[in-house]
Amino acid sequence: MPPLLLRPHASLSHAEALQVAQQAPEFLRKNPASYSASPLFSLFSPPENSKTWTIYENLLLACLRTGDYTTAHQCLERLVIRFGGNDERIQALKGLVKEAEATDNSELEKVLKEYEAILANDNTNVPISKRRIALLRAMGRTAEASEALVQFLDFATTDAEAWIELSDLYLSQGLYAQAIYAQEEALVIAPNAWNLHARLGEMLFMAAESGSDGNPQAYLAESLKRFCRSIELCDDYLRGYYGLKRVTDKLLDKDLRQKKPSDSDEVTLPETSTIEQLNLAATKKLGDIVRKYDAKDPLWQGYDSGEVAAARACLSESSQTVVR
């Protein structure tokens, strides 16, 4: 895993966010307020590298999250000095600071109005469009948010992030078919992203579990494929193997309960022996990962501790059933 400061902020836990926010004053002190283009100055000040501004942005988000608004404003100020206040991304960050400082709904409405004013001038402003959609969603106006997101995707069809947001939005409302469609669109844009494959597998599994619409067998078969693909793209992928184990468990369990072949002919499940082999492979791999992680093997410490704990629980559960 990369250092905390460079990881996308939304994927950090609260403790990690706090750690990042505490580094902010030191980072601000160490780096100059502005970088000069003159070669004379560059001799005496630390060099500006490509990660500097990612770090500033992450610090800004972390400070907003922890409620340290003065440091957040300092970060924003430096970003404005560097890129100018009219930059699209900076505009979105400014809006984000205002959103964070708003205390009630009327102030949020005001920020929303500002976004709409900016969009009236230039309706292809991608960061501001995204902020507007996120704000609508945050204010609980989900229908409007998904409508705006669909409109946004009309002109920015290759924005994988937006497709995933749409998928998440649908998923939060229990619309599995739509969510799966949106996630598949994201996969068309980033076909090698192993985590997106695993995510789609998880969605399909959830859809099969809920059993609201469609054929659960078909969902499970598709989910199995997705998890297999994520493992094919990434060796020792804990999330993929965990999903594979859950799906194969479910399929084998189903086979025991209903001996008859799947209800519709379109569903082509692999042979039961293949599923059993997949299950065995997944169990073995999960055991390996958990053991090596617990043994503090230096080359196996990149996993998330929560994910490893989940895998451990899953393994002990399945070994209990085997004993019985």
Next chain:
Amino acid sequence: MAWLSRPLTLVGLVILAHGCYSAYEHTLLASTSVQHPASPAAAALPLDIYIETIVATFLICLGLVLGTGAPEPIQWHTWAGKIEREADKRSSLAGNADKEALGNPYNALEARSGFINIHKLHGDFVKYTQQLSK
């Protein structure tokens, strides 16, 4: 085999230098010699100098190749597996920020920084700190 790398390169360099010196000395002798005034047979270098130079070059190449570190994975799944498996030990404020690997580049897609809900994050964080202080 890494320990062999430096001695091999060093020995190769010494032999190469020796070969160059021999060639220089030989041409100098051949041009100043009175008995055989610049006949093509005498001006040509003897075979052992050729062999010495080639062997020295080979030794240097071998030494340098042995001394290189383990290559980075070039297969997608091996590379991805490495990223997932290994923790990053470098400190977050390290200066060599341009060199280091950045973890799974697709995590950014799932984190969706463009759609971040800062209000909810802040609210959750406040709850988290309250839980901690209890």
